[in-house]
Amino acid sequence: xxxxxxxxxxxxxxxxxxxxxxxxxxxxxxxxxxxxxxxxxxxxxxxxxxxxxxxxxxxxxxxxxxxxxxxxxxxxxxxxxxxxxxxxxxxxxxxxxxxxxxxxxxxxxxxxxxxxxxxxxxxxxxxxxxxxxxxxxxxxxxxxxxxxxxxxxxxxxxxxxxxxxxxxxxxxxxxxxxxxxxxxxxxxxxxxxxxxxxxxxxxxxxxxxxxxxxxxxxxxxxxxxxxxxxxxxxxxxxxxxxxxxxxxxxxxxxxxxxxxxxxxxxxxxxxxxxxxxxxxxxxxxxxx
Amino acid sequence: xxxxxxxxxxxxxxxxxxxxxxxxxxxxxxxxxxxxxxxxxxxxxxxxxxxxxxxxxxxxxxxxxxxxxxxxxxxxxxxxxxxxxxxxxxxxxxxxxxxxxxxxxxxxxxxxxxxxxxxxxxxxxxxxxxxxxxxxxxxxxxxxxxxxxxxxxxxxxxxxxxxxxxxxxxxxxxxxxxxxxxxxxxxxxxxxxxxxxxxxxxxxxxxxxxxxxxxxxxxxxxxxxxxxxxxxxxxxxxxxxxxxxxxxxxxxxxxxxxxxxxxxxxxxxxxxxxxxxxxxxxxxxxxxxxxxxxxxxxxxxxxxxxxxxxxxxxxx
Numbered sequence: 001x002x003x004x005x006x007x008x009x010x011x012x013x014x015x016x017x018x019x020x021x022x023x024x025x026x027x028x029x030x031x032x033x034x035x036x037x038x039x040x041x042x043x044x045x046x047x048x049x050x051x052x053x054x055x056x057x058x059x060x061x062x063x064x065x066x067x068x069x070x071x072x073x074x075x076x077x078x079x080x081x082x083x084x085x086x087x088x089x090x091x092x093x094x095x096x097x098x099x100x101x102x103x104x105x106x107x108x109x110x111x112x113x114x115x116x117x118x119x120x121x122x123x124x125x126x127x128x129x130x131x132x133x134x135x136x137x138x139x140x141x142x143x144x145x146x147x148x149x150x151x152x153x154x155x156x157x158x159x160x161x162x163x164x165x166x167x168x169x170x171x172x173x174x175x176x177x178x179x180x181x182x183x184x185x186x187x188x189x190x191x192x193x194x195x196x197x198x199x200x201x202x203x204x205x206x207x208x209x210x211x212x213x214x215x216x217x218x219x220x221x222x223x224x225x226x227x228x229x230x231x232x233x234x235x236x237x238x239x240x241x242x243x244x245x246x247x248x249x250x251x252x253x254x255x256x257x258x259x260x261x262x263x264x265x266x267x268x269x270x271x272x273x274x275x276x277x278x279x280x281x282x283x284x285x286x287x288x
Numbered sequence: 289x290x291x292x293x294x295x296x297x298x299x300x301x302x303x304x305x306x307x308x309x310x311x312x313x314x315x316x317x318x319x320x321x322x323x324x325x326x327x328x329x330x331x332x333x334x335x336x337x338x339x340x341x342x343x344x345x346x347x348x349x350x351x352x353x354x355x356x357x358x359x360x361x362x363x364x365x366x367x368x369x370x371x372x373x374x375x376x377x378x379x380x381x382x383x384x385x386x387x388x389x390x391x392x393x394x395x396x397x398x399x400x401x402x403x404x405x406x407x408x409x410x411x412x413x414x415x416x417x418x419x420x421x422x423x424x425x426x427x428x429x430x431x432x433x434x435x436x437x438x439x440x441x442x443x444x445x446x447x448x449x450x451x452x453x454x455x456x457x458x459x460x461x462x463x464x465x466x467x468x469x470x471x472x473x474x475x476x477x478x479x480x481x482x483x484x485x486x487x488x489x490x491x492x493x494x495x496x497x498x499x500x501x502x503x504x505x506x507x508x509x510x511x512x513x514x515x516x517x518x519x520x521x522x523x524x525x526x527x528x529x530x531x532x533x534x535x536x537x538x539x540x541x542x543x544x545x546x547x548x549x550x551x552x553x554x555x556x557x558x559x560x561x562x563x564x565x566x567x568x569x570x571x572x573x574x575x576x577x578x579x580x581x582x583x584x585x586x587x588x589x590x591x592x593x594x595x596x597x598x599x600x601x602x603x604x
Contacts, residue, residue, distance in 0.1 A: 037400055039537075087588055093400055094345050098544055099587040101537045105580030113574060226411045226533070229404045237400060266415030270408050274393055277405060281396045 004135045009255055015144050017251020018151035022206035023224055024231035024243045025158065026199030032238025033175040034192050036085060037093050039100040042225025043107035044200045048073060048207025049216045050111060053120045062125040062212070069208045070201050077200030081193045089192070108218070117218050122211040147209055154205075155244060162240065171195060175238065227254075230273045236286025245284060300552055307458055311451040319450045320522070321566070325559050326457040327518045330464050332542040332554035334511035339540065340549030341472060342504045343484035344395075345403050347536050348410025349512055351390065354531030355413065356383040356513030357520035358423060364431050372437035372447075376517055383513025384506050386413075391505035395498060398487075410533050418528040428527025435521055447521060457518055461555070464511055469551055471507075480504055541583055545590075 027041045051072055055065035084103070088096050123129075124143045131139035162168040173181045174191050182188045207220075214220070231250055235242025250269050257268030264271075276284065307326075311319055331353055338344040356379040363378055364370040394405045417423050434447040445452040471477055482490045483497050491497050520526050529535065538561065546557020564582065568575035 031400065037403065084584060084588065091587075091591075093403060094339065094540075094544065094548075095587050095591070097345065097347065097403060097537075098541060099584055101541070102580040102583030102587065105576040105583070109574045109577035109580065113577075222533075226407065230408050233401060233404045233408065264416070266419050267412050270412035270415075273405070273408055277393060277397065281401065283401075 004138045007134065008138065008140060009259060010252075011140060011144065011148075013252040013255040014248065015148045015151075015251075016255060017248035018148050018155070019206050019210050020224075020227060020231055020250060021244050021247035022151055022154060022209075023203045024228040024235070024247055025155075025240050026202035027228050028232045028235065028238055028240060028243045029202075030196060030199040031232070032240075033171055033195050034085075034089065036088055036196075037096045037100070038085075038199070039097060039225065040103035040107065041100075041199070041203055041228065042221030042223070043104050044073065044076075044203035044221070045207040045224045046111065046219075046221030047076070047107065048204030049122075049211040049214075049220060050115050050120075050207075051204065052208035052211040053122050053216045054115070056122055062122070066205070066208050070205055073201045073204030074197045076204075077197030078193055080200070081196040085196060086189065086192070104221070107221075111218065119218075120216040122216060124212040141213075143212060147213070150209060154202075158240060167194075227269060230269055232283075234273055234276050234283055236283030238287075239283070239285040242283055242285030296552065304462070311454050316450050319454050321562075323450070323454045323457045323522055324519075325562050326454075326461045326555075327515050327522065328539075328542065328558040328562060329555035330457075330461050330518070331512055331515035332539055332546070332558040333464055333468060334508045334515065335539050336543045336548055336554040337468060337504060337508045337511070339543055340553070341477070341484060342480045342501060343487075344501065344505070345540075346394075346406040346508075347403050347533060347540065348390070348394075348406035348408070349508070349539055350531050350533065350535035351410045351413045352383040352387055352509035352512035353516035353519070353535065354417065354526075354528075355386050356380065356516035357526045357530050358417065359383075360435070360517050360520045361424075361429050361431050361526045364433065364435070367432050369433040369436040372435045375435050376514075379517040380510050380513045383516065384510040387506045387509025388502070391502050391509070395501050395505060407533055407536070410531065410536055414528055414531040414533070417531055424526070426528060428525060428529075431520060431524045431526065434524065453522060457522070460514065460518065464514070465551070465555070472551075476500070476503075545586060 023041065023045050026044075027038060030036050030038050030041070048069060051069040052062070052065055055068050056062050059065045059068065080103075084099060088099060124141070128143040128146050129141075131141050132145075133139045160168075162171060170181065170186050170191055173184075174186070174188055174195075178188055181191075207224075227250060231243055231246045234249065235244070235246035249272065253268050253272045254265075258265040261268060280286070307322070310322065314322070331349075334352075335346065335349045338346050338349070359379040359382040360370065360375050363375045390406075390409050394402060394409060397405050418426050423429070434453075436447070437443055437445065445456060447453050447456065472481075479490065479495055479500050482493075482495070483500060487497050516530065519530070542557035542561050543554050544557070545560055546553035546555065548554075565575065565579060568578045572578070
């Protein structure tokens with residue numbers, strides 16, 4: 001593998017890993033703070049991608065569509081938490097799995113009713129639709145670099161939100177001791193609703209941001225969901241930092257797996273997971 | 289052995305008689321439909337051994353169902369029949385081995401990790417099969433001839449005939465049901481329900497809980513393999529969807545719908561869900577919307593499953 005190709009693969013790994021991080025961080029937050037295992041998380045990613053497809057067509061500008069899409073996603077998150085998720089807090093994981101599995105079926109069929117079963121594409125925003133030449137015949141698309149930059153900015157923003165703000169303090173406290181937070185006069189129900197909406201928005205945002213480079217197709221959510229689970233398990237459930245490290249590791253494993261071991265490319269990430277679990281069953285940053 | 293409510297006992301007895309008599313009157317379509325129900329019933333009972341009795345929520349149980357099905361496909365020569373006992377034995381063996389290997393890894397984790405890791409193992413196998421052209425890739429492969437049982441030139445039943453297959457599936461389902469009831473009433477069954485209640489305590493009492501859980505996992509995997517073998521032989525077809533996590537998710541739904549940890553719950557749940565599916569499919573192309581809505585509502589409204597409807601009051 002020569003240097004230029006290697007460099008491109010590294011960029012691809014980082015870009016895929018960071019996008020995965022956005023989805024997985026929502027998943028891990030929702031579990032870590034609310035104790036909810038959310039199988040429908042991949043559906044939010046899918047909804048995001050379809051929103052980007054529709055809204056870009058409607059508004060005409062990708063970035064405005066992105067902003068509008070986030071608003072829609074937050075509303076969906078708030079509504080969903082209020083309608084069903086809030087009844088799951090005291091229930092066994094088993095029922096959470098089941099209910100959110102039911103939600104997947106509902107979302108998939110709604111997608112089929114609203115958008116049909118065809119594959120769609122979202123155009124790359126024109127301002128970033130050019131490539132940086134690396135060698136004579138290899139180049140790298142600027143939009144992909146911008147994607148990574150946006151993901152990194154969001155990761156930094158999340159760190160700031162959780163570690164440095166008052167809301168973040170409440171969120172962290174809520175994950176440690178729900179009753180105590182409540183008795184200190186904080187509306188834990190509202191807090192959970194906000195966290196859930198944040199998670200939904202993150203997944204949907206990832207779907208929107210990634211839509212110009214991957215196409216928009218039925219079942220895209222499931223694929224992402226399972227890989228996000230792997231990320232969360234490897235990183236340690238509830239750990240955002242772990243999710244970042246694990247997502248990048250998966251990004252590299254998957255990208256280089258496809259180049260170096262094409263026969264078993266689909267399995268590489270799962271093998272990585274099995275290896276890490278043998279070493280640390282609670283994940284890299286998980287508490288024992 | 290835990291006593292079941294009288295009403296349920298009577299219903300089960302009636303159900304069994306009805307099942308045994310059905311081929312005398314039933315049409316071919318319904319004969320095959322009920323055969324599928326019974327196969328799913330075996331599959332659901334195998335998962336309930338983990339979920340309902342040992343407290344291990346697996347979301348990758350389709351793996352074992354799938355590998356046994358694929359084993360039958362590989363054992364069946366093209367346009368010829370595989371031997372009944374050999375193919376069944378090998379399929380179960382493959383499923384058991386897979387469960388032993390997977391179990392060794394996944395049982396190191398608990399709770400939510402266990403759910404996610406079983407899911408990941410299931411998907412790993414799914415992608416392997418999906419991407420392997422010699423296994424038929426995403427389309428799967430046909431099994432043109434069903435296995436044949438022959439003892440010195442005499443074959444007691446012919447799986448090509450729906451009614452015969454029906455009785456084989458019924459016999460297997462009853463066998464699995466009785467076996468699990470005996471097993472769960474045995475000291476072994478007491479230990480695993482102890483593990484479900486409080487694993488720490490069982491370990492303190494000196495039980496090697498990991499080994500008990502591994503045995504359970506392998507047994508559940510083997511029984512799922514039996515269901516997979518039956519399904520492949522019945523449908524004459526294997527495809528990656530048999531291993532997909534949708535299969536595992538639906539199975540979990542059956543177990544919970546029927547009431548987990550109850551002896552006949554998984555069978556009831558499997559039947560209820562499949563019948564519901566058939567009804568919904570008759571109504572609309574977008575039947576999964578209805579099924580999803582049904583699942584959500586049943587979790588919210590019927591926390592202990594259909595078996596709850598039969599429970600006598602004094603258990604509360």
